[in-house]
Amino acid sequence: MTGKSIPARTVRTRRIAFSYPTGSLDRHYVQGDLVMSHIVAVLSGLFPEGEDFFIRSVRRYADQVTDPELKKQVSGFIGQEVTHGREHRALNDRLHDMGYPTRMVDRFTHYLMIRSDRLFRQKFQLAVTAALEHYTATIAECLLRKPEAQALLGENEVRSVLLWHALEESEHKTVAFDVYRTVGGSERLRINTMRLTNALFVPIVVVLTAISLAGDRAAYNPVRLLRSLARLRHSPFLTRDMLEHVRAYNRVGFHPDDIDATELLERWKVELFGAEGSLVDHLK
Ligand SMILES: [Fe+2]
Ligand SMILES: [Fe+2]
Numbered sequence: 001m002t003g004k005s006i007p008a009r010t011v012r013t014r015r016i017a018f019s020y021p022t023g024s025l026d027r028h029y030v031q032g033d034l035v036m037s038h039i040v041a042v043l044s045g046l047f048p049e050g051e052d053f054f055i056r057s058v059r060r061y062a063d064q065v066t067d068p069e070l071k072k073q074v075s076g077f078i079g080q081e082v083t084h085g086r087e088h089r090a091l092n093d094r095l096h097d098m099g100y101p102t103r104m105v106d107r108f109t110h111y112l113m114i115r116s117d118r119l120f121r122q123k124f125q126l127a128v129t130a131a132l133e134h135y136t137a138t139i140a141e142c143l144l145r146k147p148e149a150q151a152l153l154g155e156n157e158v159r160s161v162l163l164w165h166a167l168e169e170s171e172h173k174t175v176a177f178d179v180y181r182t183v184g185g186s187e188r189l190r191i192n193t194m195r196l197t198n199a200l201f202v203p204i205v206v207v208l209t210a211i212s213l214a215g216d217r218a219a220y221n222p223v224r225l226l227r228s229l230a231r232l233r234h235s236p237f238l239t240r241d242m243l244e245h246v247r248a249y250n251r252v253g254f255h256p257d258d259i260d261a262t263e264l265l266e267r268w269k270v271e272l273f274g275a276e277g278s279l280v281d282h283l284k
Contacts, residue, residue: 006070006182007257011172013079014273015284018087018161020094027098027218031154034219034228036235038212040158041095042205045105047165048085048092050132053113055081057125058176061183070178077175080168091161101212108208123185127193129176130185131249134194134256135201137173138245140166141261142237144268149236160279167268173256187252194249 030036055078065071092102116125143149143166153159180190213219232238248254272279 006067006073006178008069009073009171009174011073011076011080011175013076013083014164014168016083016087016164016279016282017284018090018157018164018282020091020157022097025094025098025156025158029098029154029156029158031152033152033231034216034224035209035213035232036152036228038100038209038216038219039205040162041092041100041102042105042208042212044088044091044095045100045102045208046109046205047088049106049109049113051081051085051088053116053125054129054133054176056117057122057129058179060122061126061179064183065179067182070175070182073172073175074179077172080172084165084168087161087165091158099216101215104211105208123180123183123189124193126176126180126183127185127189128197130180130190131194131197132201133169133173133176134249135197135246136169137256137259137261138242139237140169140173141245141259141264142242144170144261144264146236152236160282163268163272164279164282167265167272170261170265173261177256191250191252198246 026032028034028037030040058074058077062071062074065074092106095102116128120128143153143162150159150163153162213225219225245259248259271277273283274280
């Protein structure tokens with residue numbers, strides 16, 4: 001991408017807020033499903049510190065970005081990730097009150113990210129950010145694309161926060177990647193970093209989810225636990241097309257826009273923030 005101009009895309013920071021009044025969420029807020037409720041809580045626990053790390057690793061290179069379009073997108077990316085972190089911290093506080101170990105997950109992520117800041121070179125950190133942004137875009141576009149994934153979420157405020165976050169992850173999915181290319185990041189480092197991320201990310205989520213479940217009395221009901229695990233096997237998030245979407249990143253020459261989400265984004269922008277959008281009342 002070095003030397004080529006960056007195609008225009010809108011990455012705007014929405015001023016938005018969500019609220020979770022006491023009693024508005026069931027203990028197992030993902031449609032009563034035990035394991036999915038814990039997985040979503042773990043992911044939400046990982047986001048704020050993870051997104052702070054993404055912001056630091058991109059911001060460090062902001063001075064080297066000269067393309068005016070990419071500069072604009074970097075500002076939008078930072079604004080969106082700052083807002084995601086803030087809103088997920090609010091959700092995590094609520095989940096903590098409901099008995100989820102979101103503070104432990106947050107401390108763990110903080111430790112991991114601060115160690116990464118100190119130990120690894122900056123280009124590698126940017127490659128980690130691009131890899132994890134591919135993960136978030138993959139999960140986000142699965143949620144936006146598949147009605148059965150949306151159906152899992154039910155109708156509460158967690159659904160709203162996740163749909164908004166998913167829309168913005170897809171909107172800015174190329175930004176960290178394009179910064180990485182612009183500052184001369186190699187294909188070899190990019191792909192090797194994704195291999196390492198693949199080896200670490202899923203096991204980390206699995207272990208944290210197991211710890212989270214261990215603190216929930218409902219998980220000691222074997223029938224309930226096994227039923228929930230069985231449902232997970234047929235989850236729309238764990239399908240072959242998801243695996244292919246993740247793996248596409250390992251092809252030399254891959255770009256996030258190779259997985260076209262233009263129409264999907266247009267549809268969801270109207271759905272959430274159009275004149276009759278379901279989240280217009282959340283905008284400040
Ligand atoms: Fe985000
Ligand atoms: Fe992101």
